[in-house]
Amino acid sequence: MSDMKQTPLFALHQELGGKMVPFAGYSMPVQYPLGVKKEHEHTRRACGLFDVSHMGQVTVTGPTPAKAMETLVTADVVGLQKGGQRYALFTNGEGGILDDLMIVNQGDSLYVVVNAACKDQDLALMRTGLGADHDVEILDRGLLALQGPDATAVMRRLCPAACDLVFMQHDRFEIMGHETWISRSGYTGEDGFEISVPSGAAEALARWFVDQPEVEPIGLGARDSLRLEAGLCLYGHDLDTTTTPVEASLSWAVGKPRRVGGEREAGFPGADRVLHQLQARDHRRRRVGLLGEGRAPVREGVELFDVNDRMVGQVTSGSFGPSVGAPVAMAYVAVEVAEKGATLYADVRGKRLPMVISPMPFVPANYYRG
Amino acid sequence: MSDIPNNLLYTDSHEWVLDNGDGTVTVGITDHAQDALGDVVFVELPEPGRELDAGDEFGVIESVKAASDLYSPLAGEIVEVNESLEDAPETINDSPYGDGWILKLQLTDQGDLESLISAEAYRELVAAEEDQDD
Numbered sequence: 001m002s003d004m005k006q007t008p009l010f011a012l013h014q015e016l017g018g019k020m021v022p023f024a025g026y027s028m029p030v031q032y033p034l035g036v037k038k039e040h041e042h043t044r045r046a047c048g049l050f051d052v053s054h055m056g057q058v059t060v061t062g063p064t065p066a067k068a069m070e071t072l073v074t075a076d077v078v079g080l081q082k083g084g085q086r087y088a089l090f091t092n093g094e095g096g097i098l099d100d101l102m103i104v105n106q107g108d109s110l111y112v113v114v115n116a117a118c119k120d121q122d123l124a125l126m127r128t129g130l131g132a133d134h135d136v137e138i139l140d141r142g143l144l145a146l147q148g149p150d151a152t153a154v155m156r157r158l159c160p161a162a163c164d165l166v167f168m169q170h171d172r173f174e175i176m177g178h179e180t181w182i183s184r185s186g187y188t189g190e191d192g193f194e195i196s197v198p199s200g201a202a203e204a205l206a207r208w209f210v211d212q213p214e215v216e217p218i219g220l221g222a223r224d225s226l227r228l229e230a231g232l233c234l235y236g237h238d239l240d241t242t243t244t245p246v247e248a249s250l251s252w253a254v255g256k257p258r259r260v261g262g263e264r265e266a267g268f269p270g271a272d273r274v275l276h277q278l279q280a281r282d283h284r285r286r287r288v289g290l291l292g293e294g295r296a297p298v299r300e301g302v303e304l305f306d307v308n309d310r311m312v313g314q315v316t317s318g319s320f321g322p323s324v325g326a327p328v329a330m331a332y333v334a335v336e337v338a339e340k341g342a343t344l345y346a347d348v349r350g351k352r353l354p355m356v357i358s359p360m361p362f363v364p365a366n367y368y369r370g
Numbered sequence: 371m372s373d374i375p376n377n378l379l380y381t382d383s384h385e386w387v388l389d390n391g392d393g394t395v396t397v398g399i400t401d402h403a404q405d406a407l408g409d410v411v412f413v414e415l416p417e418p419g420r421e422l423d424a425g426d427e428f429g430v431i432e433s434v435k436a437a438s439d440l441y442s443p444l445a446g447e448i449v450e451v452n453e454s455l456e457d458a459p460e461t462i463n464d465s466p467y468g469d470g471w472i473l474k475l476q477l478t479d480q481g482d483l484e485s486l487i488s489a490e491a492y493r494e495l496v497a498a499e500e501d502q503d504d
Contacts, residue, residue, distance in 0.1 A: 037409035
């Protein structure tokens with residue numbers, strides 16, 4: 001793994017007994033000695049610390065960064081208030097999803113967080129797409145996520161002012177003498193914070209967090225089962241370039257002003273197709289949640305059949321949901337069968353396991369909305 | 371370092387075998403195997419009465435990470451399966467050599483036990499695998 005990139009927390013992961021695996025070009029901890037299931041349960045019950053420094057952190061500056069960004073993404077960026085954070089999708093000319101991302105309006109600039117695996121592509125896209133008068137800077141910062149019902153109590157000891165943020169709000173704070181950017185958000189369905197810190201200060205901050213009695217370090221394994229139970233997509237699995245926002249059941253990520261009749265209608269790549277699908281509803285498949293019975297996990301790639309043995313879809317993410325206590329999955333299925341409460345049959349090693357199309361999230365979201 | 375009791379026999383596919391002394395054996399997966407799998411969430415067990423050859427696939431064990439096939443270390447008839455694993459598959463993690471046993475076989479030929487490897491040989495095999503991981 002010598003050619004793998006390392007985050008600023010690499011040494012700490014090893015010290016904490018993290019089992020390191022290659023992920024998106026980085027050596028990352030898939031689990032710690034606690035194990036995936038207990039890490040998952042600990043995050044839902046108390047508080048977990050995640051290293052997400054492999055993700056791409058970028059600032060966009062220039063005369064009109066929000067307006068420029070809207071030429072690349074589906075979201076309403078111009079309408080995003082200072083200190084607000086919003087989920088967005090980069091699309092291609094056919095309306096396929098190139099990546100999903102978070103955009104923050106920092107007042108003087110946009111702060112953008114993209115997926116590790118898409119970092120180079122997204123950077124190139126922004127550098128060419130935003131025009132020469134906008135500057136796209138990749139930041140030398142670590143990113144930590146503190147997630148779970150005890151996250152606020154922990155944060156209150158370190159930076160009480162950050163606890164005034166509500167879900168999807170962001171601000172800059174000084175912690176341990178470093179400029180720290182904190183968002184009230186995450187990828188687990190729990191309340192919590194995403195904390196961007198200069199790379200050189202990341203380890204000291206992470207050590208402070210894991211020294212708190214409520215906090216356990218959490219690896220990629222539990223991160224995946226937590227986000228799946230929360231109904232959150234993983235790019236490259238649940239989303240890809242062949243999937244439009246409408247097919248992905250992410251129509252809400254297409255901002256109102258960007259829709260037909262909106263103030264800034266269309267204007268993003270593939271808008272023709274996406275806006276047509278939004279109105280005509282003539283897409284053929286869509287993303288749904290599936291809840292199984294028993295204990296057998298239904299994993300990515302498993303084919304789904306209707307009661308007449310017709311293949312109607314395929315699982316894109318799936319595992320046993322430790323907090324749900326049942327197999328949970330996301331799948332793309334033909335729209336004519338995509339009705340809540342309908343039963344489909346997953347082909348697992350030749351057995352047909354019934355799964356019910358279920359609303360997501362699979363566990364109640366625990367976001368702090370003030 | 372994983373636990374490898376001296377009173378058991380082993381396979382290179384990480385099953386253990388306990389000779390019950392009455393023509394039957396108890397079979398499970400080793401501590402090393404459960405550790406490599408991670409948290410077990412599901413075990414697909416075979417029906418008692420089924421005849422197995424050595425090397426036959428008899429079930430599947432699924433962890434939070436992946437699914438792995440289970441192979442019979444010896445030829446014989448399944449006389450009992452550990453049904454408690456259906457509700458508590460994590461027992462395999464907690465007690466791989468005890469309550470996490472998987473099935474009992476009535477051996478076709480007691481002499482087949484000689485095809486298995488000793489604790490000492492299995493210890494060397496695990497050490498070699500763990501070296502590769504580093």
